Amino acid sequence: MELGLVGLGKMGGNMRERIRRAGHTVIGYDRNPDLGDVHSLQELVDSLKGPRVVWIMVPAGAATQSTVDELGELLSPGDVVVDGGNSRWTDDEKHAKELAAKGIGFVDCGVSGGVWGLENGYALMYGGDAANVARVQPIFDALKPEGEFGSVHAGKVGAGHFAKMVHNGIEYAMMQAFAEGWELLEKVDSVTDVREIFRSWQEGTVIRSWLLDLAVNALDQDEHLDKLRGYAADSGEGRWTVEAAIDNAVPLPAITASLFARFASRQDDSPQMKMIAALRNQFGGHAVESK
Numbered sequence: 543m544e545l546g547l548v549g550l551g552k553m554g555g556n557m558r559e560r561i562r563r564a565g566h567t568v569i570g571y572d573r574n575p576d577l578g579d580v581h582s583l584q585e586l587v588d589s590l591k592g593p594r595v596v597w598i599m600v601p602a603g604a605a606t607q608s609t610v611d612e613l614g615e616l617l618s619p620g621d622v623v624v625d626g627g628n629s630r631w632t633d634d635e636k637h638a639k640e641l642a643a644k645g646i647g648f649v650d651c652g653v654s655g656g657v658w659g660l661e662n663g664y665a666l667m668y669g670g671d672a673a674n675v676a677r678v679q680p681i682f683d684a685l686k687p688e689g690e691f692g693s694v695h696a697g698k699v700g701a702g703h704f705a706k707m708v709h710n711g712i713e714y715a716m717m718q719a720f721a722e723g724w725e726l727l728e729k730v731d732s733v734t735d736v737r738e739i740f741r742s743w744q745e746g747t748v749i750r751s752w753l754l755d756l757a758v759n760a761l762d763q764d765e766h767l768d769k770l771r772g773y774a775a776d777s778g779e780g781r782w783t784v785e786a787a788i789d790n791a792v793p794l795p796a797i798t799a800s801l802f803a804r805f806a807s808r809q810d811d812s813p814q815m816k817m818i819a820a821l822r823n824q825f826g827g828h829a830v831e832s833k
């Protein structure tokens with residue numbers, strides 16, 4: 543089938559290649575003219591035979607909204623828009639309503655796989671009406687990993703990105719656990735080879751995982767991570783997961799703590815820890831360190 547793909551960055555570019563390898567036609571557009579097959583959304587829409595399917599892979603928020611707005615003016619009734627970025631599920635509901643008023647279908651799709659997706663396939667979580675999902679199904683089948691699993695129609699519009707959001711929240715907590723264990727192992731004098739301990743866990747243990755494999759890769763490249771600064775950004779999905787938990791009265795202590803740990807990483811000299819140190823000194827006479 544034919545697909546229009548908007549956004550050809552690290553994810554979008556590799557997705558274009560994987561879809562083409564499956565025998566489909568992909569016409570790509572990107573603001574960087576060196577990456578695109580066409581040079582405007584108008585040209586992209588004109589290059590596709592109707593009814594069209596256009597997949598968006600641009601940053602969440604304003605960039606996605608402006609792309610949806612422009613496509614809403616260019617596409618025709620019966621066409622379908624897929625948002626495969628990391629949009630918030632509430633935005634999906636808004637976009638679906640806006641496009642439905644013009645007779646255009648909408649599917650949201652959470653995509654996981656990162657830079658490894660080209661070869662390994664992408665885990666896909668999508669939401670929308672069954673008829674719209676069926677229109678996109680050949681592309682989902684091309685992108686997903688080989689085998690029975692890795693792709694799911696999660697529910698109504700918004701369900702795909704909600705599922706991906708929870709996936710990323712779990713990812714935050716798992717990464718935090720590996721990071722805390724690594725730091726403790728590095729700290730203890732009796733432990734002499736932390737990297738090989740991590741490597742030994744890759745077989746036969748209950749914590750073996752792709753994240754563990756990636757941790758070993760990182761330690762092979764920089765055994766004590768001396769080249770890195772202890773700073774970690776958050777994409778926003780961890781925050782949205784915690785907010786959704788509050789809205790639904792679901793306790794998420796591990797995911798919430800892992801999000802707050804990201805915030806702590808941005809402080810070279812934590813104001814909170816200054817107060818903790820001051821209080822420990824006041825009530826217990828514990829030593830404090832001056833700057």
